[in-house]
Amino acid sequence: MSLYSRDKAIIALSDGTVEHGYAIGKKGTTGGELCFNTSMVGYQEIFTDPSYYGQLMMMTYPHIGNYGTMSRDDEARRVMIAGLIVRSFSWEHSNSQADGNLQQYLERNEVVGITGIDTRKLVRHIRSKGVMNAVISSDELDEERLVQKARDWDDMVGLELATEVTRDEPQTVHSDGPFKVAAFDYGIKQSIIDNFVKRGCTLRIFPAKGDFREELEQWNPDGFFFSNGPGDPDATAKYALDIVDYAKETGKPIFGICLGHQLMALSEGISTKKMFVGHRGANHPVKNLDTGLVEITTQNHGFAVDEEALDESRVDITHKNLNDGTIEGLRFKNFPGISVQYHPEASPGPHDSRYLFNQFMDMIKEGKKEMA
Numbered sequence: 001m002s003l004y005s006r007d008k009a010i011i012a013l014s015d016g017t018v019e020h021g022y023a024i025g026k027k028g029t030t031g032g033e034l035c036f037n038t039s040m041v042g043y044q045e046i047f048t049d050p051s052y053y054g055q056l057m058m059m060t061y062p063h064i065g066n067y068g069t070m071s072r073d074d075e076a077r078r079v080m081i082a083g084l085i086v087r088s089f090s091w092e093h094s095n096s097q098a099d100g101n102l103q104q105y106l107e108r109n110e111v112v113g114i115t116g117i118d119t120r121k122l123v124r125h126i127r128s129k130g131v132m133n134a135v136i137s138s139d140e141l142d143e144e145r146l147v148q149k150a151r152d153w154d155d156m157v158g159l160e161l162a163t164e165v166t167r168d169e170p171q172t173v174h175s176d177g178p179f180k181v182a183a184f185d186y187g188i189k190q191s192i193i194d195n196f197v198k199r200g201c202t203l204r205i206f207p208a209k210g211d212f213r214e215e216l217e218q219w220n221p222d223g224f225f226f227s228n229g230p231g232d233p234d235a236t237a238k239y240a241l242d243i244v245d246y247a248k249e250t251g252k253p254i255f256g257i258c259l260g261h262q263l264m265a266l267s268e269g270i271s272t273k274k275m276f277v278g279h280r281g282a283n284h285p286v287k288n289l290d291t292g293l294v295e296i297t298t299q300n301h302g303f304a305v306d307e308e309a310l311d312e313s314r315v316d317i318t319h320k321n322l323n324d325g326t327i328e329g330l331r332f333k334n335f336p337g338i339s340v341q342y343h344p345e346a347s348p349g350p351h352d353s354r355y356l357f358n359q360f361m362d363m364i365k366e367g368k369k370e371m372a
């Protein structure tokens with residue numbers, strides 16, 4: 001496709017809403033759950049966040065592509081979003097550090113997208129009607145057929161997607177520090193790995209599925225980490241709780257982010273629920289109930305721990321979202337564990353919540369002292 005495409009494209013929602021625009025990225029047809037992200041920067045980190053696997057990404061910031069792409073900004077080896085919707089696509093970029101332009105990046109990663117869309121209107125629509133599926137197409141422009149396709153698309157509820165994005169084999173990421181953390185990869189972001197390595201943790205990263213008990217016994221980690229990831233936490237829990245339970249039995253500190261947080265709650269019998277509209281952006285206010293302080297956080301989730309299912313003999317709520325009151329963090333009472341629904345690695349986003357990695361490191365240091 002030449003730069004400055006004027007090839008037509010359509011986005012069709014499962015409720016019959018149709019909008020016309022122009023093709024970006026690869027020509028073709030794609031579909032998924034229609035999400036929106038309100039971050040003003042960090043589009044490349046968002047597109048490569050494995051938790052977005054299977055979702056169409058609508059950016060509310062209107063100007064996307066203006067600073068190009070840089071390979072060091074990737075959160076994973078490939079683009080994970082299923083499609084892209086923007087208001088005003090930048091066919092050209094201006095950034096002395098960029099190593100490419102977004103159109104070429106999207107084409108190389110085979111991402112189908114659409115520009116020229118009134119994203120503010122579509123976001124308001126989803127916010128009033130609730131999250132739904134959609135289809136983007138630049139090779140088939142029949143509105144009715146595309147709406148039907150959106151209706152037929154798999155529902156996110158019940159979808160198991162972590163095995164689509166996890167690694168095939170365990171991998172060790174070394175640091176020069178003394179700590180060993182076993183991390184479970186349901187779609188782990190590179191910036192989470194970097195945050196551990198920076199704090200002196202050598203990580204042994206395990207695939208989502210498999211029996212690694214024997215290897216874990218031998219390696220004897222100082223702590224466990226359960227990662228972020230795509231899909232319905234209930235569907236991942238069907239196989240993942242086995243290893244969460246193992247980690248709990250060891251008595252070592254456990255930390256969970258996003259999907260990992262949801263899995264830890266599920267392992268204590270506390271259910272999750274699909275949200276009316278998810279949280280995706282880099283300015284969500286969260287209150288730390290231990291300190292009373294408010295942190296501005298990066299978020300990306302469509303499910304949440306159900307407050308009604310909370311069991312106070314098993315968990316304390318440590319963090320709450322100030323926009324809608326949903327649970328954002330838990331401390332576990334029957335094992336040394338903390339977890340947050342949001343993203344302390346904040347890539348992109350403000351660094352207010354990085355202290356959570358330090359808090360986990362303190363738990364690990366404490367645990368090692370007790371063992372000595």
Ligand SMILES: NC(=O)CC[C@H](N)C(=O)O
Pocket residue numbers: 051227228229230231232233257258259260300301302303304
């Ligand atoms: N970032 C994540 O780990 C997302 C978790 C889960 N897939 C959700 O949407 O709620």
